[in-house]
Structures are given as structure tokens and as C-alpha cells.
Amino acid sequence: MDERGSVLVLTNPYDVTADVVLHLLARRRVPVVRLDPGTDLHTGASLTATYRANRQWGTLRTTSRELDTTRVRSVWVRRPSPYEGPPGLDGQDRRFAAEQALWGAGGILASLPEARYVNHPWNNRAAEFKPSQLSTAQRCRFLVPDTTITNDPEEAREFITSHRGEVVYKPLWNTRYRVDDQPHSVWVRKVREAEITEAVSVCPHLFQAKVDKAFDARVTAVGNRLFGTRIDSPDLDWRYRQDLMTCEPIEVPASVAHPITAYLTELRLIYGAFDFAVTASGEWYFLECNPNGQWAWQSAETTTAIAFAIADQLEKGPGT
Missing domain, CATH: 3.40.50 (Rossmann fold)
Known part of the structure; x- marks a missing residue:
């Protein structure tokens, strides 16, 4: 031993x-x-x-x-x-x-x-709340798309109108859901004002200004090591049809790396999977950070590097 x-x-x-x-x-x-x-x-x-x-x-x-x-x-x-x-x-x-x-x-x-x-399980849980993610991201000086979380249908309509209909809906949590007794996922999708009904009042909904993105990016953070991946997909939500997406390593700019370090420090995380929408002009918009996100789907080069970084963290133990 x-x-x-x-x-x-x-x-x-x-x-x-x-x-x-x-x-x-x-x-x-x-x-x-x-x-x-x-x-x-x-x-x-x-x-x-x-x-x-x-x-x-x-x-x-x-x-x-x-x-x-x-x-x-x-x-x-x-x-x-x-x-x-x-x-x-x-x-x-x-x-x-x-x-x-x-x-x-x-x-x-x-x-x-x-x-x-x-990560510590209690830190994981605290970091999974999307309102906390958005608030922390703002404090850490990420670019964050305009977002409203509401159970007021009129507030939702006004938000969509103010952004000229360029708004997406995303769930606040990946709740288990079944349709016709089959597992069903709720994907990020564009939402129109006409779709907003009184059903919104049942629970809070997250509406976010749609970023005119050139591609998506995932940054996997393990301690002070960052691993960037560019994701190209025909879908608004690249997770919807992962067989159609392509990914390749990408450099993480300093304007993104510094806020990531601050974010991990504030939420007391060692590991985090950050998702961004990147515009044609090179602006990286923070979308979310999964404190326990999957990572082995990326390129073999990136997957191997992440595995080594996690093994290093586990091997060295506390106080090092």
C-alpha cells in the first residue's frame, strides 16, 4: 500500500x-x-x-x-x-x-x-445551479448573453420582443422526462413569442439571447490546465446529433483563461467543463459550466491529455 x-x-x-x-x-x-x-x-x-x-x-x-x-x-x-x-x-x-x-x-x-x-460533492451541487453559474460568470468578467429566468409569461414575451425574436429556451436542469414511455431530452432551441403561454407560470424558465455564433467551444479545466475544443455542428444544440458534429483542439485565449481560473476559485472547483458560443469576430460568450461534465468524447489527443491531468490531481492528494 x-x-x-x-x-x-x-x-x-x-x-x-x-x-x-x-x-x-x-x-x-x-x-x-x-x-x-x-x-x-x-x-x-x-x-x-x-x-x-x-x-x-x-x-x-x-x-x-x-x-x-x-x-x-x-x-x-x-x-x-x-x-x-x-x-x-x-x-x-x-x-x-x-x-x-x-x-x-x-x-x-x-x-x-x-x-x-x-470535485467535492457539495461544491459540485452548488455549482450546478444555472443562476449561480451566470452570476459567477458575470463577476469573473466573462461575456454573458442577455438572460432572463422567469415564471411570468408576460416577462418572457417582453424579453423575446426586446431581442427581436432571437431568443433560445434551455432547461434549468436535465430532468428525467418521458414521452410515450420513451426517454426524452429537452434540447436548447429557438423560441417565438407566440409560443409563450400561461404554462410558463408552472415553473421558472430560462430564456437567453441567441448568440450569432461561428462555432461552439468546450474548455475542460483541470486545476490550472485548460484543454480547448472547437465544435462545429449543423444544430443549435450540438448535443442533439453528436454524430454530425466535428471537433478539434483549439487554443484558449487569455481573455477566457483568466476568467476560468477566477470562476474555479470562486466556486471551489478543481474540474469544470465550460461551454462557449464563439462569434466570427472572436468573442467567446459563456453559456454554462458543468462541474462534472463528460470529456471522453473529444479528440483522442484532448481526451488523453485530460485523463493524464485528472490522474495527476488524484495521485498527488491533499496539500500539494
Whole structure:
């Protein structure tokens, strides 16, 4: 066992993106324990934390590992399954077990002494709120498209009118949604004033001035290392038909790099996936930052570089 301890990776068993980094850590002989707390704690894994006489210690046992939780050097919060409770329980019993697991196991795993988090789960959650993203982006001096978030239909109509109809709608959260019992995604799309009905009053909606973009850009930030990708797509939302998009590495201008550093610092993030709309004149408009965004879909060169940067963060542990 390495004297600096193990890396704890919190993710689901189907996360092939995590595998890329885990292979690198294995080659470096860094010990790794992989856990999906939302499911593994129902299938043989156990987690204990003890707090006594100004000390805390604990043990994580999985089907293949036993880990002293005071010996965790880093925690990589990737894509763990949600806490949904044991499948053998129904109704309120399952909800009770799920919430106890979230607040119990989730709390333990977010409070390991001396561990380095990439990213800390509570910082991830705080950084996922789009209003917070936009507010932070403004303070960090990004260019931000005019945006309104409202549940007032008249406010929405006025916003669209003031921008001569060049407005898009985007959801505030990627909520699970089904149409005819099939999974359905809500994509970013242009919206017309005539489409605004009283249904807007049901919940807040995000409307944003449409950027006259030449292309999209993704900047993946890992600590102080930035990896830029240019994305060309026939669609307003490049995620809609990813088989039609092309991407290639692109240099990140200093006018964007400096605000990214400030943004990560303010929201206490080590990792962030920033999306921009770039105009023909070279203006980079901030759209959002996913604090736990996917990255292995980019070019092989960029994907490999990001994997090495994440492995470096996990290997070095806290205080370095």
C-alpha cells in the first residue's frame, strides 16, 4: 500500500470514462478503490464512521477491498448512481432507506479527513445551479448573453420582443422526462413569442439571447490546465446529433483563461467543463459550466491529455 493512501472513485459500474483514468493510476501503482454507494451498499459493501475523543476513523469494505477511510488521499466524484434505496423495499420504507443513505453514507464520503476532492460533492451541487453559474460568470468578467429566468409569461414575451425574436429556451436542469414511455431530452432551441403561454407560470424558465455564433467551444479545466475544443455542428444544440458534429483542439485565449481560473476559485472547483458560443469576430460568450461534465468524447489527443491531468490531481492528494 502506498504510504500516501488510496484513491477512492465514486462512480457507477458502467462508467467507461472513469476506466481511462483508472488504467493510468494502475500503471503508476496508485492504489484505487471503486465504489458506487447508491447501489453497492445494498450488495455486500459496508461503510462505518466513528467519532470519538476528538478523533474520527472509519472502514469501507467492498467485495474486493477493505479501506481505512483515514488513508484516502483523493476522492474522485464521477458519476455515482442516485441513492434510491434497496430494490427489495417498497414505498415509504424504500424512501426512508434512500434518504438515510444519502445523508449518512453521502455525508461520510464527503467528510473524509485530509482527502483531496475532485470535485467535492457539495461544491459540485452548488455549482450546478444555472443562476449561480451566470452570476459567477458575470463577476469573473466573462461575456454573458442577455438572460432572463422567469415564471411570468408576460416577462418572457417582453424579453423575446426586446431581442427581436432571437431568443433560445434551455432547461434549468436535465430532468428525467418521458414521452410515450420513451426517454426524452429537452434540447436548447429557438423560441417565438407566440409560443409563450400561461404554462410558463408552472415553473421558472430560462430564456437567453441567441448568440450569432461561428462555432461552439468546450474548455475542460483541470486545476490550472485548460484543454480547448472547437465544435462545429449543423444544430443549435450540438448535443442533439453528436454524430454530425466535428471537433478539434483549439487554443484558449487569455481573455477566457483568466476568467476560468477566477470562476474555479470562486466556486471551489478543481474540474469544470465550460461551454462557449464563439462569434466570427472572436468573442467567446459563456453559456454554462458543468462541474462534472463528460470529456471522453473529444479528440483522442484532448481526451488523453485530460485523463493524464485528472490522474495527476488524484495521485498527488491533499496539500500539494
